[in-house]
Amino acid sequence: MFHKYYRPKHLAEALAVLSEYEGRARVMAGGTDLIVQLNKGDISFEAAVDITNIKELRYIIEEDGIKIGALTTHTDLAQSSLLRQKAPSLADAAGEVGSLQIRNVGTVGGNIVNAQPAADAAIPLMALDAVATIVSASGARQVALEMLYHPGGGTILDPCSEILTEITFRPPSDMGGGSAFGRLSKRKALSLPVFNAAVVLLPAADDKNIMDARIVMGPVARIPFRAREAENLLRGNAFNEDLFHDAADTASREAKPRDSLFRGSSAYRKKLAQVIVYRSLIKAWKDMGC
Amino acid sequence: MMKDLAFTINGNAVMVRIDPHTLLLDVLRETLDLTGTKRGCGEGECGACTVVVDGEAVNSCIYPAWKVEGCNVLTVEGLGSREEVHPLQESFLEKGAVQCGFCTPGMLMSAYALLQKTREPDEKVIKKALAGNLCRCTGYKKIIEAVKDAAGKQNKL
Ligand SMILES: Cc1cc2nc3c(=O)[nH]c(=O)nc-3n(C[C@H](O)[C@H](O)[C@H](O)COP(=O)(O)OP(=O)(O)OC[C@H]3O[C@@H](n4cnc5c(N)ncnc54)[C@H](O)[C@@H]3O)c2cc1C
Ligand code: FES
Ligand code: FES
Numbered sequence: 420m421f422h423k424y425y426r427p428k429h430l431a432e433a434l435a436v437l438s439e440y441e442g443r444a445r446v447m448a449g450g451t452d453l454i455v456q457l458n459k460g461d462i463s464f465e466a467a468v469d470i471t472n473i474k475e476l477r478y479i480i481e482e483d484g485i486k487i488g489a490l491t492t493h494t495d496l497a498q499s500s501l502l503r504q505k506a507p508s509l510a511d512a513a514g515e516v517g518s519l520q521i522r523n524v525g526t527v528g529g530n531i532v533n534a535q536p537a538a539d540a541a542i543p544l545m546a547l548d549a550v551a552t553i554v555s556a557s558g559a560r561q562v563a564l565e566m567l568y569h570p571g572g573g574t575i576l577d578p579c580s581e582i583l584t585e586i587t588f589r590p591p592s593d594m595g596g597g598s599a600f601g602r603l604s605k606r607k608a609l610s611l612p613v614f615n616a617a618v619v620l621l622p623a624a625d626d627k628n629i630m631d632a633r634i635v636m637g638p639v640a641r642i643p644f645r646a647r648e649a650e651n652l653l654r655g656n657a658f659n660e661d662l663f664h665d666a667a668d669t670a671s672r673e674a675k676p677r678d679s680l681f682r683g684s685s686a687y688r689k690k691l692a693q694v695i696v697y698r699s700l701i702k703a704w705k706d707m708g709c
Numbered sequence: 710m711m712k713d714l715a716f717t718i719n720g721n722a723v724m725v726r727i728d729p730h731t732l733l734l735d736v737l738r739e740t741l742d743l744t745g746t747k748r749g750c751g752e753g754e755c756g757a758c759t760v761v762v763d764g765e766a767v768n769s770c771i772y773p774a775w776k777v778e779g780c781n782v783l784t785v786e787g788l789g790s791r792e793e794v795h796p797l798q799e800s801f802l803e804k805g806a807v808q809c810g811f812c813t814p815g816m817l818m819s820a821y822a823l824l825q826k827t828r829e830p831d832e833k834v835i836k837k838a839l840a841g842n843l844c845r846c847t848g849y850k851k852i853i854e855a856v857k858d859a860a861g862k863q864n865k866l
Contacts, residue, residue: 420730421729421730422710422729422730423710423729424729424730424773424775426775426776426778447773450771450772450773450776451753451771454732454771454772454773455752455753455771457730458751458752458771466729467729467730467773469773469775469776471776494765517753517841518753518756518840518841518842519766519819519837519838519840519841520753520756520759520766520767520768520819520841521753521768521841523765523766523767524765524767524768524772607840608840608841609754609840609841609843
């Protein structure tokens with residue numbers, strides 16, 4: 420529960436309110452996570468600082484890479500023709516979130532800061548090697564998405580004093596590469612992922628070999644998890660299906676999903692990891708042609 | 710501290726005195742007595758509370774009321790009435806898309822938002838737009854048929 424509601428129109432105002440409350444006010448974007456957590460009594464704070472009136476934080480533009488404002492909704496991401504063309508993994512992932520009502524309100528910033536290990540937008544963004552801009556009363560800093568997470572869960576961002584304003588990445592297509600996202604859930608809508616994965620493949624100058632690969636999976640650890648051994652296996656080798664099979668096997672071995680009554684046994688989800696990572700690699704390879 | 714929130718509901722400007730943490734569903738049902746919008750799960754999972762805010766379908770049960778300051782909110786009461794049934798409601802009745810009726814206001818609002826944006830949605834698009842609305846009675850088939858039927862008479866919507 421909170422006793423004050425602020426709707427600043429500008430970033431500076433929002434930061435001033437946060438400073439004034441010295442940790443007792445909290446940033447709220449769409450509220451799709453926050454309100455549910457408040458209703459359950461999981462969290463409480465004195466004042467809500469609703470940042471959705473800061474209109475300049477909602478955009479998807481191409482300018483020295485792709486830049487996405489933190490208040491961009493999942494609907495915006497899913498419908499962006501720029502993302503469809505240059506980073507389909509992110510557009511596809513956003514289109515899978517909850518339901519249309521949730522996608523219309525939930526934001527990319529909230530998805531990252533809420534730090535669920537299988538957050539559907541954060542998973543592809545981490546594979547895209549995205550960088551987050553974080554602003555506080557004392558200035559701005561840029562942090563690679565990967566470094567934003569605590570290994571034990573959660574992020575290093577303090578939503579009571581800091582605001583995530585922008586996410587940027589260089590689209591794989593600019594380097595001749597491709598991206599893909601794969602997901603399995605119990606139902607097609609309103610169902611959190613049993614497993615999800617995002618992949619980025621970048622070709623070497625000869626176009627035959629893999630220069631770089633990034634594979635991110637969830638929920639198989641406390642935070643979105645990078646399959647580094649599988650990535651290493653891919654790097655420097657020629658694109659081919661057998662190699663993708665080996666990489667998917669390796670990713671599956673690296674994944675440490677827990678047994679879960681909701682999401683299925685660890686053994687089942689390791690098998691899923693193998694299948695979904697393989698399919699995503701194939702899809703990303705095909706995306707390179709576009 | 711209670712404060713005055715001004716917005717437009719079903720075409721009428723209103724001002725309501727509410728708490729900072731009040732949710733839109735409570736303003737509609739408790740303050741404005743617009744009980745057409747239903748509370749199912751209260752956590753964004755069922756769509757019974759769906760209303761349209763500035764053209765977008767949202768779950769009012771997890772939507773802070775202050776977010777609608779200055780916005781246009783449409784609920785099922787604004788769609789049609791017993792005397793003046795909206796063409797979309799007519800399709801729901803004609804196609805047998807209503808059984809117990811609890812999901813119907815939410816379904817109608819999701820369908821309405823869709824038809825405002827998409828003139829001729831195919832079945833896939835309709836299903837995707839209504840996926841956030843659960844129905845425990847109809848099995849969805851009739852609902853989808855009703856939305857298709859309504860799309861066919863777009864000029865009247
Ligand atoms: C029914 C339902 C289904 C859902 N399904 C999915 C799903 O399939 N996949 C999925 O990934 N998620 C899902 N979610 C979770 C949620 O909708 C998303 O994570 C969404 O992107 C959160 O964004 P928001 O703007 O609503 O965040 P909020 O709830 O406003 O905020 C979430 C957290 O981030 C902080 N925060 C928000 N924005 C900022 C910012 N810019 N700077 C600093 N801190 C910030 C808040 O303080 C809070 O801690 C679902 C939620 C519901 C209720
Ligand atoms: S009551 Fe709002 S989604 Fe169920
Ligand atoms: S008609 Fe009963 S829940 Fe849909």
